[in-house]
Amino acid sequence: MNCTSFVPYPLVLGLAALLPRGAAAQEGGALSKSRETAKPIAFQAVDRTIGKLPKLTADDALYGLLLFGLNGEHRVWCVLDRSAAKGAEGDAGHDAADSAYDVLYIDRNADGDLTGEGERIAASKTTRSGAKKENISVTFDIGDFQDPGSQAIHKDFQITWTKASVRIAMKWRGMKKTFGVYGPERETYQNFAKSPKEAPILVPGYDRPFEFEHWMSGVFTRGKSTDFKVFVGNRGDRRGTFVCVDDKFLEPAEYVDATLIYADTSGKEQRYHVKLTERC
Amino acid sequence: MLCHGPVRVPEDAAKGKAIMRVAMPATSAYRSFPTDIPVEIQ
Numbered sequence: 238m239n240c241t242s243f244v245p246y247p248l249v250l251g252l253a254a255l256l257p258r259g260a261a262a263q264e265g266g267a268l269s270k271s272r273e274t275a276k277p278i279a280f281q282a283v284d285r286t287i288g289k290l291p292k293l294t295a296d297d298a299l300y301g302l303l304l305f306g307l308n309g310e311h312r313v314w315c316v317l318d319r320s321a322a323k324g325a326e327g328d329a330g331h332d333a334a335d336s337a338y339d340v341l342y343i344d345r346n347a348d349g350d351l352t353g354e355g356e357r358i359a360a361s362k363t364t365r366s367g368a369k370k371e372n373i374s375v376t377f378d379i380g381d382f383q384d385p386g387s388q389a390i391h392k393d394f395q396i397t398w399t400k401a402s403v404r405i406a407m408k409w410r411g412m413k414k415t416f417g418v419y420g421p422e423r424e425t426y427q428n429f430a431k432s433p434k435e436a437p438i439l440v441p442g443y444d445r446p447f448e449f450e451h452w453m454s455g456v457f458t459r460g461k462s463t464d465f466k467v468f469v470g471n472r473g474d475r476r477g478t479f480v481c482v483d484d485k486f487l488e489p490a491e492y493v494d495a496t497l498i499y500a501d502t503s504g505k506e507q508r509y510h511v512k513l514t515e516r517c
Numbered sequence: 518m519l520c521h522g523p524v525r526v527p528e529d530a531a532k533g534k535a536i537m538r539v540a541m542p543a544t545s546a547y548r549s550f551p552t553d554i555p556v557e558i559q
Binding site: 446447448449450451454455456457458459460461462463465466467468469470472482483484485486488491492493494495497498499500501504509511512513514515516 | 523
């Protein structure tokens, strides 16, 4: 498997090369100190209530939850809706576009009220592919987004919906890109869900300590070498909700430690350590 | 992004479930929560 094929768009971001070692937000002064207090997020304890919703047109609106703040304490709900009720499949004139979402509500200020000014975003781009143009991709340009936790401005924030999965991307603090969602196999990439209770929880950015998820490399064979690959970023509440940084984020001298903890044939625990030094 | 590298599983490993513990090294400029990823040895 070619490891460049996991993303639908290029990962090039030249700014990273211009920054001195540790210049990323991970190393920012006050932020670095507060990072010491960051803890893994207890996703099961995240409040899934929404304070106030606009009147939704779609009876199958989709919900997703983004967490901001050093401990994910600021909840930003996203709801995908339609500007008009969709026709039923089989109706004359019905096509794949009828099922596409073209309105996004996003709780920019994380107050639980999605009816605020600037919180309704119309789709900016719709593309179709496939023999019957059945594959639809709808992009919502949110643009500048003030982080309800740090108050930093993240730029070029986009959410893209497809039937298969949802994608988010932004330049964190206007600098380096953070994007998702990913999982260990393509089939695990998540979409927004039909209720707040089922909504996937995503954690964008790189203010928090990194977490990891493997990609297409969870099976090893004894006596053989396997190219083990990991995303670097933040885990969400389930498989297929990982949000990562790009391949230029870590300086060339940086690497990731991986330790295989396994039992030998006598049942004794063994550890095998490797450095993941390559990037793609 | 993907960080990657070759992992050669020793011949004496038992078949079955194992854990890959992934973290930034102590010498790194970046911090991490060590992440245990379930894997399988065949």
